[in-house]
Amino acid sequence: MPPHFGEAPSLTAFQALTCLSMAQVKALIFDVFGTLVDWRTGVAAEAGRMFGAKGIAIDPFDFADQWRGEYQPAMRRIREGARGYVPLDILHRENLDIVLEKNAISARFDAAERETLNHAWEKLPAWPDVPDALAALKERFITAPCSNGSIAMMVRLARFAGLSWDAILGADIARDYKPKPQTYLASVAALGLAPDAVMMVAAHNDDLQAAQDCGLKTAFIARPHEYGPDANVEITPTGDWNCAATDLGYLADILMA
């Protein structure tokens, strides 16, 4: 049994594929929210802390899910060109207003408290396998996030979660949001590399499909608990990815072998 494989015993639908043509891969770029960090636990922790102090009886995990639920609609307007690029910090802040209103607790949060709560997205715990695996991969490969999060968010999140990067790529560099091709292509271009010299690592099949369509190599890792302990979304790689592994620790073992 490969190392790490035992950590996600419910995953039996796939196993590590042989990673072909890794010799030409010079850089790994990563999805972050869900793939490397547990946004749901982190946001719920900060919301729960503030709800507790105010005596608000709303499930903070449900609140985190609602907040995240506004993420795609907000980016969609920018992807479609109906709105110019604004960084995700600002979209999150706008979405927070929406979700506070929906929960009828808008009057309980002043501007400073909303700002504090918005920074919850920079205080997300890494999945346990991530810090060591990422540090090991950085020895061999150039590593960078290719996230929809802004440089400001990614910098603070990396410091909080103990991640170390060579650069911060993604939406801010491209001034557009994944899965728009420009987000991947601008990130690859910023490294001065051809697309097939870069591998996108993500727990989301649609992210990998968009990267593959741009000519990047792809690696899937499973994060069965992204949406909570009882959720089981996207634990199976549905595309023809170059690699697939149960977590980043296992992927690092494969790529560093």
Place this chain on the structure above:
Amino acid sequence: MPPHFGEAPSLTAFQALTCLSMAQVKALIFDVFGTLVDWRTGVAAEAGRMFGAKGIAIDPFDFADQWRGEYQPAMRRIREGARGYVPLDILHRENLDIVLEKNAISARFDAAERETLNHAWEKLPAWPDVPDALAALKERFITAPCSNGSIAMMVRLARFAGLSWDAILGADIARDYKPKPQTYLASVAALGLAPDAVMMVAAHNDDLQAAQDCGLKTAFIARPHEYGPDANVEITPTGDWNCAATDLGYLADILMA
């Protein structure tokens, strides 16, 4: 005598100033070529290696100075809007053609060799005080280069020289070159900070003046040997900077005190 001060005994014209209002400084951004790394020695080493193999009797340090001499004219056209933004890798590559031609050795270098030589700018040694000082400063501050070098160059240079960054800011983010204000302001904005929460660190007074004009805090360090062991340019801070120190090790001691 403060630590590190003795390392540059010829510097008597200034001493460390009291660093005021450091409590509000959240990030340090750095000039790189000359301030953190010894471009002249690094470029001359690579050029000398290739000249030696080809039996070319040109002083590689003189060649490095000539190549660097084309740097400002090439950026000027972009700063003035006569040419759209192109990253410094490409400007260096164009300038290499010019300098090879001037030295009548153009026929001796094919395209692949020119590419190899161009990568000399990613293989520059850090000044000896830099790696440890930068690592110490990163414990307290967000740190990033604010260089005219591209992300691709800065990533590879950091790995070569043993530097660790939170993000790569500067020309590629701004799509313009220092000392244009946009280069500093886009770098500050990418961190989600106000200009006065960011300190620019450089060995060049004009760089610091431009940063100060944008509202950033400023720290001067002396690099008397940037242009060679006998050169003594810019070893004195000529502006009203927030800090000045003989090297980065000493500046780190001041800022971390």
